[in-house]
Amino acid sequence: MRAGFPRGPRRALALAAALLCLGPLAGCGSGSDDGVVHLDYLSLAWQQESVEANKALVEEWNETHPDVQVRYVQGSWDDVHDQLLTSFMGGEAPDIIHDDASDLTDFANGGYLADLTGYLPGGLRSDIPQESWDTTTYDGGIYGVPFLVEPRVLIANTRLLQESGVRIPTTEHPWTWEEFEEVSRTLTRDTDGDGERDTYGVAWSMKEPVTQSVNLSLSTGGRLFYREGDEDVIRYGAADASVAELINRQVNVDHTAPDSSLGMSGSDTLPGFFAGRYALLPLNFSYRQQVQQQAPDGFEWSVLPMPTGGGEYGLAQGVAPQTLSVAEDSDHKQAAVDFIAFLTRADHVVDLARGDWMLPTSTTALADPALNTGEYGWRTGVEIAAQLRPSPVLGVRGYPEWKDKVATPAFQEYYAGEFGVDELRDRLAGDGNRILDRYQR
Numbered sequence: 001m002r003a004g005f006p007r008g009p010r011r012a013l014a015l016a017a018a019l020l021c022l023g024p025l026a027g028c029g030s031g032s033d034d035g036v037v038h039l040d041y042l043s044l045a046w047q048q049e050s051v052e053a054n055k056a057l058v059e060e061w062n063e064t065h066p067d068v069q070v071r072y073v074q075g076s077w078d079d080v081h082d083q084l085l086t087s088f089m090g091g092e093a094p095d096i097i098h099d100d101a102s103d104l105t106d107f108a109n110g111g112y113l114a115d116l117t118g119y120l121p122g123g124l125r126s127d128i129p130q131e132s133w134d135t136t137t138y139d140g141g142i143y144g145v146p147f148l149v150e151p152r153v154l155i156a157n158t159r160l161l162q163e164s165g166v167r168i169p170t171t172e173h174p175w176t177w178e179e180f181e182e183v184s185r186t187l188t189r190d191t192d193g194d195g196e197r198d199t200y201g202v203a204w205s206m207k208e209p210v211t212q213s214v215n216l217s218l219s220t221g222g223r224l225f226y227r228e229g230d231e232d233v234i235r236y237g238a239a240d241a242s243v244a245e246l247i248n249r250q251v252n253v254d255h256t257a258p259d260s261s262l263g264m265s266g267s268d269t270l271p272g273f274f275a276g277r278y279a280l281l282p283l284n285f286s287y288r289q290q291v292q293q294q295a296p297d298g299f300e301w302s303v304l305p306m307p308t309g310g311g312e313y314g315l316a317q318g319v320a321p322q323t324l325s326v327a328e329d330s331d332h333k334q335a336a337v338d339f340i341a342f343l344t345r346a347d348h349v350v351d352l353a354r355g356d357w358m359l360p361t362s363t364t365a366l367a368d369p370a371l372n373t374g375e376y377g378w379r380t381g382v383e384i385a386a387q388l389r390p391s392p393v394l395g396v397r398g399y400p401e402w403k404d405k406v407a408t409p410a411f412q413e414y415y416a417g418e419f420g421v422d423e424l425r426d427r428l429a430g431d432g433n434r435i436l437d438r439y440q441r
Contacts, residue, residue, distance in 0.1 A: 037068045037332045039339060040094035042084075044075045044322075047289065050355030054343075057351075061342055068335045070096070088112040093327040095336045101135040101146060101320040105395050108143040114326040115141035119337040124344065132361040135321050135390040144323030147344045148358045150285035151306070151384045152212060152317060153377065158300035160187060160199065160279040171305050171383040174315060177220070177246055180307040184256040187279040203261040203269045203278035204247050209411035210403045212282070215318030215391050216243045220309035223318075223392040224428070225399075231440050232396045234432040236425040242309065244414065245421055252417040262415050274299055282306065285381050289357040292376055303377020305384055315384055318391035321361060359385050398439035406431045 041058065045051045051074075058072045073094055075083070081103055087093040093112065107113050120142065125133075128146060136144035161168060166183045169175045175183060184201025191198045206212075214224050222240030226233050250257040258278075261269055266283045267290060273281055274296055281287075291301055305315055324343065326336040342348070346364035350371065353360040359381050360366060366385055371378050393399045410427040413419060 035067065037335050039068065039070045039096060039330075039332060039336055040073050041070050041096040041339070042073045042075045042080075042094040042098055044077050044080060044098045045352075045356065046077065047356060050352060053351040053355040057343055057348055061339060068332075068339070070339055084112075088327070088329075091329055093329060095327055095330040095332065096339060097325045097327060098322065099144070099325060100322050101144065101394055102391070102399075104136055104143045104323060104325065105138055105397060106400070107325075108138045108141065109397065112328055113143045114328045114330065114333050115143065116145070116326060116337060117142050119326075119334050120145070121337075121341050124341050127346065127364050128361045129363065129386075131389060132321060135319070135394050136323055136325075138395055144325040145340050145344055146321035146323050146361050147349055148322040148353055148356060149319050149361055149385070149388060150358045151319060151381060151388055152216065152282055152284055153380065153384070154304040154306060155273070155281040155283050155287065155291055156302045156304050157273065157276065157279050158302045160276065161302075164279075169304050169307075171315065171380060174305045175307040176310050177243065177307045181246060181250065181254070181256075184250060184280070185254060188254075188256040197255070197258075199276055200258050200278050201256040202250065202280040202282065203264075203272065204251070204257050204282060204415070205264045205266045205269050206247075206262045206412065206415050207265045207268070208408070209415065210407045211320075211391070211393075213244050213247075213407075213411050214393055216306065217241075218316045218318050218389055218392070219243065219306065219313055221313055225392040225396050232398075232436055234402075234429045234436065236429045241421055241425070244411070244424070248415055248417070248421075251415060259416065262412070270294055280304075285359065285377075286357040288376050303380045305380060315387040316389050317387075318393075319388045320391045320394060322356075322358070396436070398436045402432045402435045406435065 043054050045054045055072055058070050062069050075098065080099065084093065084097065084099070084107070088107070088110070104113065124145070132146040132149070133142065136142055136146050164186050166186055187199065187201035188197055189199045190196060217223055217240050220239050220242040222237070222242065224234055224236060224240050226235055247257070251259050251262065261278070266281070266287050269278060269281055270290060272278050274294070288303065295301060306317060308315055324340045326333050326340070330336055344362065346362050346368070349360040349362050349365045350368045353365065354370065359371070365371070366382050371382055373379060406427060410424055414421070414424045
């Protein structure tokens with residue numbers, strides 16, 4: 001996914017980008033034949049269970065709606081932004097578009113997505129919290145239905161935690177960031193006395209460092225992106241930098257996190273985790289599926305909430321949900337929204353969430369017994385859901401350029417210990433605001 005979710009597992013398993021009528025999405029679009037409306041649904045589902053759930057719902061819709069037929073079009077997260085941009089400019093976009101909230105700003109600003117405000121049924125509006133709708137609202141218009149979301153969590157080696165005697169955190173009593181640092185020290189061990197660490201307390205996978213660095217800053221009262229009047233500005237004060245400074249300390253001062261993990265994706269850290277080299281992995285919620293599938297027989301793991309800055313911040317962190325949008329050029333916007341409402345009905349979105357190992361935004365779906373189970377940490381995710389907040393990057397024009405040209409290399413070099421927080425601030429805010437200014441003139 002372009003900016004909202006770590007793409008490690010999705011890149012590794014991305015489905016073929018043929019996209020049926022992609023290339024670039026040629027021939028897609030709405031139409032009617034003998035009174036039958038035909039809609040194309042571009043789905044980016046990639047896990048087998050999720051693909052099957054999506055296709056089953058399309059089939060169910062088509063059986064019960066003979067006058068509005070939907071064609072399932074398989075897409076890939078790897079190149080969807082560029083493919084969509086090309087199809088929008090060529091007037092050949094699919095009617096119903098699966099994407100994530102971080103993509104919507106540019107597409108909405110370009111006039112490529114329909115404002116759904118006048119099309120959405122009241123039940124759908126009320127069943128999804130306003131915090132989620134805020135992730136898809138731009139200049140007063142709603143440009144997508146936020147339907148799946150995933151927090152960042154700690155995947156823990158249960159045995160190592162139990163043997164260490166540390167307090168096990170819960171969503172009601174999570175670790176503070178200070179306690180997390182101390183726990184990481186306790187879990188870092190040289191068991192054979194050869195002077196080399198056999199187990200690190202935590203492994204930070206920072207191949208793509210920006211999203212997590214920004215989103216986790218909410219846990220200490222930061223956000224990096226602020227509004228001043230009608231403009232977005234980047235500031236990097238103490239609250240914004242707190243989590244990044246902690247990660248830097250763990251890698252370069254305490255050595256409770258290995259520098260070798262900095263260039264890894266989340267998937268890359270799993271072999272070392274299973275081998276007992278890392279006790280804790282900060283990963284997105286959907287990585288639980290890979291852990292469940294790849295863990296050796298007898299390996300015990302658990303899902304813990306991320307640490308908190310305490311007080312009013314609680315378990316806050318930023319997220320960019322997966323979304324369903326309608327192309328502005330679609331001739332049948334209401335029919336497209338009706339299908340989206342069907343797809344995101346509470347009982348249906350539970351199936352989609354379980355297929356993607358993510359969380360539904362629907363409050364009704366979150367209460368479903370299938371998700372409120374201790375198995376594989378589902379309940380932990382559900383308990384975190386109410387405290388998730390829109391990622392600070394959403395709605396910021398120029399963010400993709402800042403992320404690629406400034407923030408990614410700056411964070412990578414900072415975490416590697418190549419310079420201090422003052423230089424990081426100069427690059428993120430100084431260079432970054434010059435980029436944002438160009439988009440806001």
